[in-house]
Amino acid sequence: MTTITWQSVQAEALRRIRSREWPPGAQIPHEADLATELGCARATVNRALRDLASAGLLDRKRKAGTRVPLNPVRKATFDIPIIRLDVQARGLPYTYRLLHQTTAAPPPDVAQRLMLPGDTPMIHILALHLAANAPFCLEDRWINPAATPHITTADLSEISANEWLVQNAAFTAGDVALSAIAAPPATAHHLNCPPGAPLFTVDRTTWAGATPITCVRLCYAPGHQMQAKI
Amino acid sequence: MTTITWQSVQAEALRRIRSREWPPGAQIPHEADLATELGCARATVNRALRDLASAGLLDRKRKAGTRVPLNPVRKATFDIPIIRLDVQARGLPYTYRLLHQTTAAPPPDVAQRLMLPGDTPMIHILALHLAANAPFCLEDRWINPAATPHITTADLSEISANEWLVQNAAFTAGDVALSAIAAPPATAHHLNCPPGAPLFTVDRTTWAGATPITCVRLCYAPGHQMQAKI
Numbered sequence: 001m002t003t004i005t006w007q008s009v010q011a012e013a014l015r016r017i018r019s020r021e022w023p024p025g026a027q028i029p030h031e032a033d034l035a036t037e038l039g040c041a042r043a044t045v046n047r048a049l050r051d052l053a054s055a056g057l058l059d060r061k062r063k064a065g066t067r068v069p070l071n072p073v074r075k076a077t078f079d080i081p082i083i084r085l086d087v088q089a090r091g092l093p094y095t096y097r098l099l100h101q102t103t104a105a106p107p108p109d110v111a112q113r114l115m116l117p118g119d120t121p122m123i124h125i126l127a128l129h130l131a132a133n134a135p136f137c138l139e140d141r142w143i144n145p146a147a148t149p150h151i152t153t154a155d156l157s158e159i160s161a162n163e164w165l166v167q168n169a170a171f172t173a174g175d176v177a178l179s180a181i182a183a184p185p186a187t188a189h190h191l192n193c194p195p196g197a198p199l200f201t202v203d204r205t206t207w208a209g210a211t212p213i214t215c216v217r218l219c220y221a222p223g224h225q226m227q228a229k230i
Numbered sequence: 231m232t233t234i235t236w237q238s239v240q241a242e243a244l245r246r247i248r249s250r251e252w253p254p255g256a257q258i259p260h261e262a263d264l265a266t267e268l269g270c271a272r273a274t275v276n277r278a279l280r281d282l283a284s285a286g287l288l289d290r291k292r293k294a295g296t297r298v299p300l301n302p303v304r305k306a307t308f309d310i311p312i313i314r315l316d317v318q319a320r321g322l323p324y325t326y327r328l329l330h331q332t333t334a335a336p337p338p339d340v341a342q343r344l345m346l347p348g349d350t351p352m353i354h355i356l357a358l359h360l361a362a363n364a365p366f367c368l369e370d371r372w373i374n375p376a377a378t379p380h381i382t383t384a385d386l387s388e389i390s391a392n393e394w395l396v397q398n399a400a401f402t403a404g405d406v407a408l409s410a411i412a413a414p415p416a417t418a419h420h421l422n423c424p425p426g427a428p429l430f431t432v433d434r435t436t437w438a439g440a441t442p443i444t445c446v447r448l449c450y451a452p453g454h455q456m457q458a459k460i
Contacts, residue, residue, distance in 0.1 A: 178458070
């Protein structure tokens with residue numbers, strides 16, 4: 001007697017989806033029926049379909065049964081590591097340089113992203129992260145001191161605001177926008193690249209519940225890649 | 231008597247993490263002890279901690295208990311929609327233009343990404359996706375016909391390879407790399423932008439089990455943003 005593995009059930013389910021034997025929009029057989037048909041335990045079918053569901057290839061609803069989605073929306077997941085760890089994971093020595101720190105009212109677009117009145121005094125940080133002494137990422141950050149009162153005791157020339165906030169201002173939610181920008185002259189100067197060079201750019205705003213913590217623009221030196229898995 | 235909600239337990243747990251009452255690296259109390267301390271059901275504590283764990287603020291291990299991670303790695307999730315739906319979700323009419331279709335041996339970097347011998351004949355597609363008649367995204371794609379035999383019957387001037395593959399070649403895994411590139415002259419011509427303009431670029435390779443399906447470079451017109459949630 002051969003044992004039917006969940007991997008072989010998964011391969012068979014995948015074959016039926018790809019051959020359109022189970023066409024887009026259609027409900028697939030119940031787990032118990034599939035188990036009988038394929039000669040395996042129901043738990044084996046359940047295990048086989050779980051990965052397909054989490055990959056977006058099947059849509060499992062508690063009461064409505066399992067369907068092949070009409071327009072599957074696949075999801076990719078990206079790690080958002082501390083910049084120091086991102087550099088060190090590339091096998092390169094990391095250094096950090098605080099370029100500028102002040103307290104000021106933020107520009108209107110920053111106040112709007114943080115949903116704070118425009119005259120709220122905030123901490124502004126400009127800092128350069130280096131990999132093997134070459135510019136890696138320019139961090140331009142506004143911090144809401146009301147959300148992070150301890151930050152006044154932090155020496156941000158010793159530890160980056162990126163790292164200090166991760167350790168001291170746990171956030172519950174964040175928005176991220178990724179884009180490509182032409183390096184503005186000042187940014188190009190700090191990143192040691194020609195003005196107008198294409199820069200991979202991350203704009204991030206984070207919140208602790210309803211309290212805005214920080215909004216940051218990270219401009220990476222030309223050639224940067226961000227990897228993800230589907 | 232007041233009922234303790236899971237939301238209030240979550241707020242309290244978050245306060246303890248942020249105040250370092252539960253410092254990085256420390257194990258937090260058992261769920262049962264927290265339930266007793268806070269005067270609520272154990273299920274309420276479990277529900278409260280679940281989101282914090284999935285957000286990376288707590289690290290739950292079946293046997294070792296729950297800890298505050300030393301270096302939390304946050305994860306962001308991106309949708310990967312069909313390009314047509316991405317355009318239409320922006321409220322813009324979508325059109326599509328097949329620029330070029332041929333069968334040829336792929337360039338070495340493509341063969342390497344797909345882990346196929348360099349002399350494997352593959353389908354090469356160059357296509358332009360438009361939003362309100364303006365260039366939105368240039369798709370440069372290689373398809374492994376061995377993984378998708380039906381593609382020879384598809385009219386890729388009527389339906390984009392992007393959409394045809396989503397409907398007909400379900401994939402189980404994929405790699406994505408995001409970057410910013412300077413528009414090469416031919417790409418700039420198709421996207422109607424100056425050569426050297428910064429382009430947000432997605433390189434994606436997808437697989438059905440061990441079989442490579444396709445590898446694609448998507449270059450978006452200048453100004454494109456990709457949104458994600460943490």
